Amino acid sequence: MLRALIACVALIFFGCTKKASDRYVSLNGRDQHIVELGSGEPVVVFVSGFGDGLDAFDKLQREVSKVTRTISYDRAGLGNSALMGKDRSLDSLVFELNEILQRDNISGPYILVGHSYGCHISRYFAHVYPENVAGIVLLDPGIEDLDDEIRRMKTAEEIKSYDSLYEFGRDPDWPEGKKREAHYFRSNEALLKRKQVKFSGDIPTTVITAVNMPESTLPFLKGVSQMKIALHKRWKATFPHIKHVLAENSGHYVHHDETTLVVDEIKKVITATRD
Template identity: 35%
Template sequence: MRDTKTKKQKAMRIIKNITISLISIILLLAIIGLIYERSAQKQALNEYPAPGKLVQVDENTLHIHSKGNKKPTVVIESGLGSWSLSWDEVQKEVSKYATVVTYDRAGLGWSTEGHTSRTGDQVITELNALLKKTGYEGPYIFIGHSMGGLYTQLYASKYPDEVAGMILVDTRPPNFENEFPEMKENYANQAEQMKLYKFLSNFGIVRLLSGGAIHPGYSEESKLINQAIGFQGASFDAIRNEMLAMDEVDQEVLAIESLPDVPVIVISHGIPEDMSEMGLSNDQVEQSWQMYQQKLADSFKVSQLLIAEDSRHNIMLEQPEIIIESTKEMMEQLNLQ
């Protein structure tokens, strides 16, 4: 009996020691991860400082970057969770005959987030203030991709005299996820996953594993910048806030009463995304998406619909030349070249 009790006590001590050792190892790894991530963040900003200006707008510090010095000014509005780096090729080429302005919405890229509201009105009010503070004068030609296409329409509605033309690149249809419940559920899950990504990013885990998540359309240098700057904790907060505001942005767009009578070029992808993992019919999703692009083009007096035959959704990375040529064409239409 005594031997049995002694054996149990010995076993418990071993288990206790193993548990303490495992906890110590986990804590040590967490501390190492924290130190690594803080060091990596400082190194990233030293190696890849913001190429443009950092401007205080209300509670946020926003990064704005321009190339070129000719009129008109072309303003680029990125899609959900995306930022200025995605537009390097378009900005480089279009800046040969215009001033091209890209910027990072709050919390993305080199911008910091203070004001967490990401309604469409908040986003475009911040952009308007940013353009005014930095002295870029309109009327502008706007290029808006995906959610950026919705923000662009909201900007044109609120500031009609400041918009000379719009290039709407694979604009996300308002209420699109409500049409497909599986997609809406998937987006809700992704928004919650951003909390986990932010937590893991504190320990450098996301940074170490981020290489495979970067679109192959980026240049090699841009891939390095994306990995260094684009996977910080604040980015995941910003993406989550933008995702949570999608329904409200949709309602804002659907409530638009009028848009300025300006030329519009709608560009849609030619290669469908695979939605089968969500349990959706690719044909149904694609048909709904393309119907909206046609409807969008038809809603303007002077417009055309172009198909980027060799591209999926990220046309600025996969077929940037169609956006570059469309910008030239619009400038010719407006007699601005």
């Protein structure tokens, strides 16, 4: 009788069929922050760009949650998630994401929506856990071949300035989690090359490229946006099954500048996976 009473009280105060939308998952005793909205399958998982927390997806997640279940999360050391280890390699990042989803009983396969550096993580997740990925949408993705392209196109002096940006261009006020990610940025791009991470023909994939990027005032970064667009087009030529969308009115945060376009493309991938 006492157990039944306790169970009833628990139902009143906490519920048993619906989890709170804003909560924490413990990894090695460290709280990792996630937000869940919506219901249905497949689950859309948002993967933020370099240094960004899950709030970068606020508007987009609200819109997509109208048609299916969605999850966003703060990577370790970012937003409201506690720091994990210093190893911020892609192997660690995708392992942690998979652990968060598994420990919270969020079943796949998932549609991964990555932005910028989050696209590296999304692509590598699909490489390591292909059975857990139903679709991918990449928002103005970083591309590991851009470094080579810059070195091919720029002068020796410009390349020296470019390299110094990586070495000395970090803001001392960055949170520790962001500093740790920055430390691994180049080695993670090298990992994508070494592992020859490709786009599987079994996974519907859409790449959305920001076209309306402001030109950098730094000589060694001038023309980089056009290099990125050309490399995204090369992806399409190499992997014809992927869909490539040019967001003509967007800067780097495509999901902020052209939310409706991004939502529509995510919905198309959702439909493709359901069909």
